[in-house]
Amino acid sequence: MPPLAALLKKELLLLGKDRHGLLVLFVMPAVFILIMSMAMQDTLGDQRTAVQALIASHDQGELANALHERLSELDGFAFTAVERDVAEIRKQLSRDEYKFAILIPEGWTESAETRLRNGAPGQEEVSLEILLAPSVQPQLKELVAASVGGIVSRMTAERMVSAIGASMDTDIAFIKPSIRQQYIYGEHSASLIPTAVQQSVPAWLVFSMFFVVIPISTAYIIERQQGSLMRLRVINISPHLMLTTKVVPYYLVNQVQMVLMILVGIYVVPLLGGDRLEMADSVFGLLIISSGTSIAAIGFALLISVFARTTVQATTLGGISNIIFAALGGIMVPKFIMPPAMQAVAVISPMSWGMEGFLDIFLRHGSWKDVLPEAGGLVLFGGVSLALASAIFTRTIR
Amino acid sequence: MIELNDIEKAYGGQPVLRGISLTIPEGAVFGLLGPNGAGKTTLLSILFGLIPMDSGTLSVKKLDLRRELRRIRAFMGLVPQSLAFYPTLSARENLDFFASALGLSRSERRRRIAFCVETAGLETWLDRRSGLYSGGLKRRLNLAIGLLGNPRILCLDEPTIGIDPQSRSFILETIQWLNREGVTVIYTSHYMEEVQQICTDVAIIDEGRILVNDSLDSLLHNSSNRLEIGLSRPLPELLASTLALTAGDRRIRLAEATAEEISTLLKQLTEARIGVEYIDYGNRNLESLFLELTHRTLRD
Ligand SMILES: Nc1ncnc2c1ncn2[C@@H]1O[C@H](COP(=O)(O)OP(=O)(O)OP(=O)(O)O)[C@@H](O)[C@H]1O
Ligand SMILES: [Mg+2]
Numbered sequence: 001m002p003p004l005a006a007l008l009k010k011e012l013l014l015l016g017k018d019r020h021g022l023l024v025l026f027v028m029p030a031v032f033i034l035i036m037s038m039a040m041q042d043t044l045g046d047q048r049t050a051v052q053a054l055i056a057s058h059d060q061g062e063l064a065n066a067l068h069e070r071l072s073e074l075d076g077f078a079f080t081a082v083e084r085d086v087a088e089i090r091k092q093l094s095r096d097e098y099k100f101a102i103l104i105p106e107g108w109t110e111s112a113e114t115r116l117r118n119g120a121p122g123q124e125e126v127s128l129e130i131l132l133a134p135s136v137q138p139q140l141k142e143l144v145a146a147s148v149g150g151i152v153s154r155m156t157a158e159r160m161v162s163a164i165g166a167s168m169d170t171d172i173a174f175i176k177p178s179i180r181q182q183y184i185y186g187e188h189s190a191s192l193i194p195t196a197v198q199q200s201v202p203a204w205l206v207f208s209m210f211f212v213v214i215p216i217s218t219a220y221i222i223e224r225q226q227g228s229l230m231r232l233r234v235i236n237i238s239p240h241l242m243l244t245t246k247v248v249p250y251y252l253v254n255q256v257q258m259v260l261m262i263l264v265g266i267y268v269v270p271l272l273g274g275d276r277l278e279m280a281d282s283v284f285g286l287l288i289i290s291s292g293t294s295i296a297a298i299g300f301a302l303l304i305s306v307f308a309r310t311t312v313q314a315t316t317l318g319g320i321s322n323i324i325f326a327a328l329g330g331i332m333v334p335k336f337i338m339p340p341a342m343q344a345v346a347v348i349s350p351m352s353w354g355m356e357g358f359l360d361i362f363l364r365h366g367s368w369k370d371v372l373p374e375a376g377g378l379v380l381f382g383g384v385s386l387a388l389a390s391a392i393f394t395r396t397i398r
Numbered sequence: 399m400i401e402l403n404d405i406e407k408a409y410g411g412q413p414v415l416r417g418i419s420l421t422i423p424e425g426a427v428f429g430l431l432g433p434n435g436a437g438k439t440t441l442l443s444i445l446f447g448l449i450p451m452d453s454g455t456l457s458v459k460k461l462d463l464r465r466e467l468r469r470i471r472a473f474m475g476l477v478p479q480s481l482a483f484y485p486t487l488s489a490r491e492n493l494d495f496f497a498s499a500l501g502l503s504r505s506e507r508r509r510r511i512a513f514c515v516e517t518a519g520l521e522t523w524l525d526r527r528s529g530l531y532s533g534g535l536k537r538r539l540n541l542a543i544g545l546l547g548n549p550r551i552l553c554l555d556e557p558t559i560g561i562d563p564q565s566r567s568f569i570l571e572t573i574q575w576l577n578r579e580g581v582t583v584i585y586t587s588h589y590m591e592e593v594q595q596i597c598t599d600v601a602i603i604d605e606g607r608i609l610v611n612d613s614l615d616s617l618l619h620n621s622s623n624r625l626e627i628g629l630s631r632p633l634p635e636l637l638a639s640t641l642a643l644t645a646g647d648r649r650i651r652l653a654e655a656t657a658e659e660i661s662t663l664l665k666q667l668t669e670a671r672i673g674v675e676y677i678d679y680g681n682r683n684l685e686s687l688f689l690e691l692t693h694r695t696l697r698d
Binding site for chain 2: 002003005006007009010013014017018222223225226227228230231232233234235236237
């Protein structure tokens with residue numbers, strides 16, 4: 001085995017024997033996610049009240065009016081009719097004031113009737129449009145599509161029966177309504193409100209990723225104090241290799257943490273009656289933001305490790321700074337609850353960058369590009385910490 | 399074959415080594431004897447390139463330390479004063495890790511680990527968490543790890559500190575056996591009996607200076623006029639002051655005494671009705687040598 005592999009394996013072996021480390025990395029966040037998802041269930045993402053929606057009709061046709069009427073009778077939705085233009089509606093959706101909007105464009109009745117007469121859509125078919133707020137989860141999206149689609153199908157079918165006299169058993173596939181659904185991603189998307197599980201999973205994941213400081217510093221300080229590092233130097237292992245071989249194993253550990261905590265959000269939280277976490281659209285984006293968070297966490301952990309003289313000092317210092325990062329960074333108290341001044345202060349916490357990155361993906365359905373600013377900041381933070389740690393390390397090791 | 403020439407080292411302006419010159423012959427068991435804080439560990443750290451020396455030169459097998467450190471380290475082994483291994487890992491895991499870090503192939507590794515386990519007598523404890531070992535066992539594991547690289551020069555920094563007599567003699571015997579197998583040994587200690595028992599050559603270091611450096615034989619068997627008399631009761635004040643000794647002592651120690659002085663002394667003791675329990679004359683041990691050289695005992 002080359003020395004490199006031996007050093008990597010050693011880190012994992014030490015972590016495997018570090019019960020406190022494992023507890024803090026894997027059990028703590030899972031427990032926090034479960035507790036917080038339950039505790040915030042009614043505050044965040046309240047599902048029991050009617051879903052607020054807009055309806056904007058630019059068509060005065062018969063069919064359009066009928067649709068409007070039937071929609072208002074739908075259970076679980078509260079429609080507000082508006083005459084505003086699409087731009088205004090998009091703004092309201094992106095501010096999450098309404099979950100979706102149904103747009104009936106001008107000429108829709110006519111287009112639908114042409115379709116009924118000819119058995120096929122005319123040259124320029126006019127479709128119903130449903131705009132969805134970014135926070136709308138896929139189940140709701142499906143529900144809206146099914147409800148609206150169902151009403152339109154039934155309506156047109158009834159009309160066909162009465163007006164044209166066709167029997168109900170003719171193939172009605174062609175009256176399948178044409179509906180376009182579209183998410184709104186606006187400039188206000190940062191102010192979206194996460195559900196309990198959307199808040200808890202990223203929050204405690206980021207928090208626990210930073211807690212690699214406990215196992216890293218404990219292992220490092222013991223090997224420095226007891227002379228294992230000296231022994232490695234005596235057999236010609238460079239200080240650089242000693243330090244960098246601590247990064248890779250913990251990077252992997254952080255990724256495992258991410259997978260496990262997402263699984264907790266998807267499978268365990270619903271078991272206890274909470275919302276299910278919807279898996280992110282962009283797995284690549286997840287990988288980028290979790291890599292950034294991991295590099296920041298490990299760099300910071302190593303900085304604390306080389307700085308502290310005893311394990312007690314390291315775990316105290318590391319633990320306290322993590323709690324401060326968390327309190328500031330929207331981990332303990334969701335950022336949207338904070339007053340604007342505190343939200344501005346939150347930006348100084350690297351945990352808030354990680355948190356925002358994960359929210360970009362889970363809440364705002366962003367792509368990998370959306371997390372680049374946060375991931376970049378985290379990598380920079382981690383890189384600077386690592387460089388400092390390395391400088392202190394090479395000086396103190398002799 | 400290890401040559402140290404006028405080595406100096408200071409920590410923050412405080413001199414710790416003040417011009418150390420030594421020659422350590424090949425095949426020796428070289429004892430570096432000195433009280434706490436004398437600079438023994440500092441000297442070994444310099445020898446392994448762990449800390450830089452301020453001035454002086456050091457060569458091992460004609461290789462200059464400053465230029466050929468990596469090559470020198472390749473045939474040297476260190477058993478540090480601290481228990482330098484991972485207490486949460488078992489002896490086997492520790493040995494396996496350090497052997498792998500040495501870059502040994504799988505078969506070599508297995509062979510070396512088997513050798514070290516046997517040499518240090520670790521067989522029955524291999525898979526227990528090493529942090530739970532007894533003091534003696536920990537010292538033996540510390541020794542075993544130092545042997546993994548098959549060193550031709552083995553440096554042991556107080557390898558018997560804080561352990562029971564059985565473990566101590568096991569370690570001392572192991573060191574002697576390794577020496578017979580051709581390993582040059584450098585051994586630091588502040589236990590003179592140990593050094594006297596196993597070393598062929600000795601240097602006494604105190605406050606960063608070498609006080610003597612010679613073979614054990616010539617140090618101990620040089621003609622000596624040292625005197626020690628054991629007393630039946632503590633020395634009374636009156637007699638103590640005439641003899642310029644400390645009242646209350648149960649023995650009289652003189653670095654040098656002539657035959658005449660001895661008979662006068664015995665007469666004075668008889669007059670003061672102090673019985674003589676033993677007389678030790680002309681013999682030397684390292685402790686008395688140290689006392690002669692520094693006028694204080696090794697243990698203070
Ligand atoms: N890193 C350091 N910084 C400052 N002073 C140091 C450092 N290391 C050692 N010293 C001082 O140098 C002197 C020699 O220390 P050293 O450890 O070499 O002694 P030693 O002979 O090995 O003693 P011991 O028997 O206690 O192990 C001591 O006074 C010690 O306090
Ligand atoms: Mg020492």
